[in-house]
Amino acid sequence: MKQPRSRQEPRRMGNSAMVVTMLLSLCVLTFIKARYCSTPYPNKPAPLLDLEVEIDEDYDSSRYKISGPIGEEEFDPSRPTCYNTSKRSERCAAVGDVRVDGNHSKIYISPLGKEWRTKPYARRHDAVAMDDVREFALLPFGGANDTAVPPLCTRNHSVPAFLFSSGGFAGNLYHDYTDVLVPLFTSTHHFGGEVQFLLTDIKDWWLDKFTPLFRQLSNYDVIDVDNDQEVHCFSRIVIGSTFHRPMGIDGTRSPGGETVADFKRLLRRAFRLDRVVASHDGAASLGKPRLLIISRKSSRRFLNERAMAHAAAAAQFDVRIAEPDNHTDMPNFARLVNSADVMMGVHGAGLTNMVFLPSRAVLLQVVPFGGLEWLSRVTFKDPAKDFDVTYMEYNVSLEESSLKDLYPKDHFYLKHPYDVHKKGWNAIKTTYLDKQSVRLDLDKLTRTLQHARSLLPSPSPSSH
Numbered sequence: 001m002k003q004p005r006s007r008q009e010p011r012r013m014g015n016s017a018m019v020v021t022m023l024l025s026l027c028v029l030t031f032i033k034a035r036y037c038s039t040p041y042p043n044k045p046a047p048l049l050d051l052e053v054e055i056d057e058d059y060d061s062s063r064y065k066i067s068g069p070i071g072e073e074e075f076d077p078s079r080p081t082c083y084n085t086s087k088r089s090e091r092c093a094a095v096g097d098v099r100v101d102g103n104h105s106k107i108y109i110s111p112l113g114k115e116w117r118t119k120p121y122a123r124r125h126d127a128v129a130m131d132d133v134r135e136f137a138l139l140p141f142g143g144a145n146d147t148a149v150p151p152l153c154t155r156n157h158s159v160p161a162f163l164f165s166s167g168g169f170a171g172n173l174y175h176d177y178t179d180v181l182v183p184l185f186t187s188t189h190h191f192g193g194e195v196q197f198l199l200t201d202i203k204d205w206w207l208d209k210f211t212p213l214f215r216q217l218s219n220y221d222v223i224d225v226d227n228d229q230e231v232h233c234f235s236r237i238v239i240g241s242t243f244h245r246p247m248g249i250d251g252t253r254s255p256g257g258e259t260v261a262d263f264k265r266l267l268r269r270a271f272r273l274d275r276v277v278a279s280h281d282g283a284a285s286l287g288k289p290r291l292l293i294i295s296r297k298s299s300r301r302f303l304n305e306r307a308m309a310h311a312a313a314a315a316q317f318d319v320r321i322a323e324p325d326n327h328t329d330m331p332n333f334a335r336l337v338n339s340a341d342v343m344m345g346v347h348g349a350g351l352t353n354m355v356f357l358p359s360r361a362v363l364l365q366v367v368p369f370g371g372l373e374w375l376s377r378v379t380f381k382d383p384a385k386d387f388d389v390t391y392m393e394y395n396v397s398l399e400e401s402s403l404k405d406l407y408p409k410d411h412f413y414l415k416h417p418y419d420v421h422k423k424g425w426n427a428i429k430t431t432y433l434d435k436q437s438v439r440l441d442l443d444k445l446t447r448t449l450q451h452a453r454s455l456l457p458s459p460s461p462s463s464h
Helices: 008-036 173-191 204-217 260-270 305-314 330-338 349-356 373-386 417-421 425-434 442-455
Strands: 082-084 090-101 106-110 116-118 136-140 161-165 196-200 232-239 290-294 318-322 342-346 362-367 390-395
Touching (some): 090 116, 161 173, 173 204, 173 260, 173 349, 204 260, 260 349, 290 305, 290 349, 305 318, 330 349, 349 362, 362 442
Parallel strands (some): 106 136, 161 196, 161 232, 290 342, 342 362, 362 390
Antiparallel strands (some): 082 090, 090 106, 116 136
16 A cells, blocks of 8 residues: 655655755855956965966976886886886887988887887977977887888997987977986986987077087087988987976986086086186176176066166176077077176076076076966076075066056956966966066165175185
């Protein structure tokens, strides 16, 4: 017999429906607030993990380190031919009969278990950069099931080959060092010069710019593998440099235990940099330190650069202004930077020239308005310590920014920069980097420079 429905059942069903409705309303309101409303704490930065940015991430050795030795000193047959050495870098290594037909982007290898493809540039996480990197096919030959027919060798080499790319974002000085030069040093210094560099995606001016550095790492001229008509034959090849961290080296992972200090010594030899340590009295014993201002023509310009130079001179600095570009004579510019005791500039690739500063010099990064301190830290503050450079920041206020003339004072971009950050890297770059220049407060600048001078080492008695 069917039981009669309890009088309490409709009430219970009504209560359940009410609870469900309230929960759904709360979810909708939460979504609307997260999607369209600004944070109630406008001074609190957005978490970095929420940003889809194109800058380099902090290196985490526990996260990226693969098990066992890195295997760059010797060929390790237990590893696959190609494997990730970090989130950003892939390395391929082979021994045997290796024939490089670079003009056709093919490398024939015997023995080789299967075909591989790789792009030798340490920015694998960035699809935009990797679009401009040439891909190479590693083709097996000589086996029972191999179908590839290798070309005949036209030039034999007695040293290993190392293939890398100057494509991607190379040409921007920061990326030159972060993506190419520091990883290249880390991966090849242990060869002691007995390695043949094969360079793909070559730019002649780029190669000329860094040839002094390459000559410190290899006893042989760099081969433009894309345009060379030879078939180069080796008994060993390594493809792709290993990335550790932005402009940095983890000495525990380097094949020879190399560190940034070793890289800096190599730069000193390559570009004949005489000054080892900065001085409170400057390089020329004039009783005043030298200030080098890195100038810019387009975005992030100093709008009162000449007045800044006069203020610095009045604060007893020997002032120089320079604007490096892709065609700057690198050895001469490196020596100019090496003559400086303090180098300052608005956030940008030009500050990468800090690699040439003498030890204990001061790098003064001018951080544009817009909550960009995290970007400044990753790109230059953290690496400065490894290069034995004292780091300072000058944070631009809204009153010193050209953005105050571009937008009303209550504009969203001016009031809520960290909410703009949540929109991703393109929004940050367009709003706070591409459209902004600065007019520094001269009193504030003078105080900052006086503090920078106080951080410089006093000259040793032997220098007089």
